[in-house]
Amino acid sequence: MNARAELLEQLNERSREVFRLLVEGYLETGAPVGSRTLTRSLSEKISAATVRNVMQDLEYLGLLESPHVSAGRVPTELGLRLFVDGLLEVGDLGEEDRERINRTLGVTHGQNDAEIGSLLDRVGAALSGLTHGASLVLAPKHEAPIRHIEFVSLAPDRALVVLVFADGQVENRVFTPPPGQTPSSMREAANFLNALAEGHTLEELRGIIAREMRERRQELDKLARDLVESGIALWENEGEPHERLIVRGRANLLDDDAAAEDLERIKELFDDLERKRDIAEFLELTEKGEGVRIFIGSENKLFSLSGSSLVVSPYMNTDRKIIGAVGVIGPTRLNYGRIVPIVDYTAQLVGRLLSDQG
Numbered sequence: 001m002n003a004r005a006e007l008l009e010q011l012n013e014r015s016r017e018v019f020r021l022l023v024e025g026y027l028e029t030g031a032p033v034g035s036r037t038l039t040r041s042l043s044e045k046i047s048a049a050t051v052r053n054v055m056q057d058l059e060y061l062g063l064l065e066s067p068h069v070s071a072g073r074v075p076t077e078l079g080l081r082l083f084v085d086g087l088l089e090v091g092d093l094g095e096e097d098r099e100r101i102n103r104t105l106g107v108t109h110g111q112n113d114a115e116i117g118s119l120l121d122r123v124g125a126a127l128s129g130l131t132h133g134a135s136l137v138l139a140p141k142h143e144a145p146i147r148h149i150e151f152v153s154l155a156p157d158r159a160l161v162v163l164v165f166a167d168g169q170v171e172n173r174v175f176t177p178p179p180g181q182t183p184s185s186m187r188e189a190a191n192f193l194n195a196l197a198e199g200h201t202l203e204e205l206r207g208i209i210a211r212e213m214r215e216r217r218q219e220l221d222k223l224a225r226d227l228v229e230s231g232i233a234l235w236e237n238e239g240e241p242h243e244r245l246i247v248r249g250r251a252n253l254l255d256d257d258a259a260a261e262d263l264e265r266i267k268e269l270f271d272d273l274e275r276k277r278d279i280a281e282f283l284e285l286t287e288k289g290e291g292v293r294i295f296i297g298s299e300n301k302l303f304s305l306s307g308s309s310l311v312v313s314p315y316m317n318t319d320r321k322i323i324g325a326v327g328v329i330g331p332t333r334l335n336y337g338r339i340v341p342i343v344d345y346t347a348q349l350v351g352r353l354l355s356d357q358g
Contacts, residue, residue: 004081004082004085004086007061007082008082008085008086008087010061011058014044014054015054015057015058017042017043018038018042018051018054018055018058019058019063019064019079019083019087020087021033021038021042022038022055022058022064022072022073022075023075023079023080023083023087025037025038025041026074026075026333027333027335027336028335030331030333031072032066032067032068032071032072032073032074033072033073034071034072034073035048035049035051035072037072055072055073058073058079062076062078062079063076063078063082064076064079077296077297077298077299080296080297080309080332081296081299084296084336088336088337088340089337090337090341091337091338091341092341093341097130097338097341097342098345100126100129100130101126101130101342101345101349104122104123104125104126105119105123105126105349105350105353116139116140116354117139119350119353119354120137120246120324120350121137121246123135123137123246123326123346123350124136124137124246124247124248124249125248127248127249127326127327127328127342127343127346128248128249128252128328129249131252131328131330131334131335131338131342132252132330133249133252133253133328133329133330133334133339134247134249134250134252134253134328134329134330135246135247135248135249135327135328135329136245136247136310136312136325136326136327137245137324137325137326137327138244138246138324138325138326139244139245139246139324140317140323140324140354141202141203141244141323143201143203144165144166144169144201145165145166145198145199145200145201146163146165146166146197146198146199146200146201146202146205147164147165147166147198148163148164148194148197148198149161149162149163149164149190149193149194149197150162150164150190151181151186151187151189151190151227152186153177153181153183153186154174157176157177158174158175158176158177159174159175159177159181159186160172160173160174160175161173161175163202166199175230176230177227177230178223178227178229178230180223181223181226181227185223185224185227186224186227188223188224189220189224189227189228192219192224192228193205193209193228196208196209196212213225213229252330253330291313291344292311292343292347293311294309294310294311294340295310295311295312296332297309297332308329308330308331308332309329309330309331309332309334309336310327310328310329311327311328311329311334311336311340311343312326312327312328312343313325313326313327313343313344313346313347314347315348315350315354316351317351317354317355318355323351323354324350324354325347326343326346326347326350327343328343
């Protein structure tokens with residue numbers, strides 16, 4: 001039995017009910033919950049003073065805290081974790097939510113990869129609309145063979161690599177090229193890569209380029225060689241998003257009534273989402289088994305500075321391999337009982353739709 005389960009076992013029936021009702025009240029309103037409010041909902045009739053004593057005991061255990069001297073209590077991160085693990089009642093997906101998701105994601109069989117982006121964009125819009133949080137959708141890596149590669153200079157410190165795939169999809173990736181690149185070096189680098197690339201996926205091409213560069217370095221001038229090697233780094237950098245992380249619904253996190261410190265945390269969250277940093281870690285969050293996972297506040301290593309909660313689930317292909325993830329991020333005061341089945345159902349549906357088109 002872990003420490004949190006032991007802590008829950010320590011609570012008697014009255015303490016457990018006070019704790020559950022307080023957390024449910026907080027998740028519903030976002031406001032501290034007082035003893036008088038709880039006395040109206042408890043199954044046994046006890047005084048507000050008795051409820052206050054129970055709340056003090058729960059505070060001593062680290063499950064509750066009081067944001068103001070005269071206010072009621074709110075759950076701590078530990079309290080929310082304990083509630084989610086031991087007391088949260090996750091209902092079935094509501095029919096209205098199910099119909100809205102089905103309607104939003106309704107697509108015909110046999111879609112091509114060019115339509116996957118549109119599908120996942122609609123997934124993000126549906127999740128943020130239903131949950132009133134920000135949605136995160138991690139798209140699958142593109143696995144089609146490459147037909148053509150081209151480098152385009154945008155500025156002395158910015159260049160574009162254009163990847164044309166055999167299925168017709170085109171990806172444009174902006175990166176910082178090695179200094180001193182010329183149109184000639186870019187053409188030479190592209191010609192070298194195209195001679196190796198055709199018929200291979202990006203995953204396969206990484207190994208081929210690395211091997212060929214070891215054996216044929218002298219065939220390229222230094223500038224072209226630097227550009228090819230920076231291209232390998234670009235493709236191998238698992239932390240680079242390449243627009244794989246779709247974020248929708250940021251505005252849902254802004255609240256006119258939010259306190260200044262809350263707005264500052266949300267700004268930090270927006271900065272994280274704008275940079276789309278640590279994308280590989282986002283997928284790692286889901287890799288300890290299928291199903292929905294909940295990360296509360298500082299447990300969420302991606303967005304912990306903003307004190308946000310993340311509800312996330314992977315989706316899989318027909319081989320049961322995790323290929324992406326969907327999630328909802330918002331304040332710790334999320335309606336977990338409703339959001340968990342929404343995220344779970346959406347992830348399963350996305351996996352089926354993407355498998356159907358494969």
